[in-house]
Amino acid sequence: MEERIEISILLDFYGELLTDKQKNIMKMYYNEDLSLAEIAELNNISRQAIHDLIKRCYKQLLAYEEKLNLMKKSFEQKKIKNEILEELHKLNHQSEAVIDEQRIKKIEQLVKTAM
């Protein structure tokens, strides 16, 4: 995954564990695409201080993901979610209008795995 997108997603999961100031600056850089110079001016801090803060928070977010795996688990769950929705769609659109027990069992299994 592209680093910018990855950090943006990690911010959604772990942003609350940063301070408000850290979170805001990370969002300016990774979500709003502002430059270090622009963020420095907006926050009245040196460009170097912004650079260091971003680097530190970046490492912090990766460390949280390494420990809790919320992003990884969420991706895995999304994949199974799509599989479930597809199976439900097939259930609803199969040629014979009878209950497909096999498919229902499969959906049950997917739900149990994912949630």
Added chain:
Amino acid sequence: MEERIEISILLDFYGELLTDKQKNIMKMYYNEDLSLAEIAELNNISRQAIHDLIKRCYKQLLAYEEKLNLMKKSFEQKKIKNEILEELHKLNHQSEAVIDEQRIKKIEQLVKTAM
């Protein structure tokens, strides 16, 4: 929820954010039900130090939950999961052996809400 059970669940969600030592002592106290004196002896630390560590980690776990709500979200998801499984069961055991489109749509909606 009883405090001991709540902390035990929070340890499952956020234990990795504690140090190994903190996590082990919290598990001894909340999961294995050892006394402060027993934990103190096993770890070669004073009873007071164990007491302080547990109190500090307890607050830390509550603070993580306040910020990330992983336990709360998990409980909500489990509730919807059970609802989905119940609907799938009904789908499979309804009196007429025809497709119940309404029920399938409802399950779809539940899956989309929960995941």
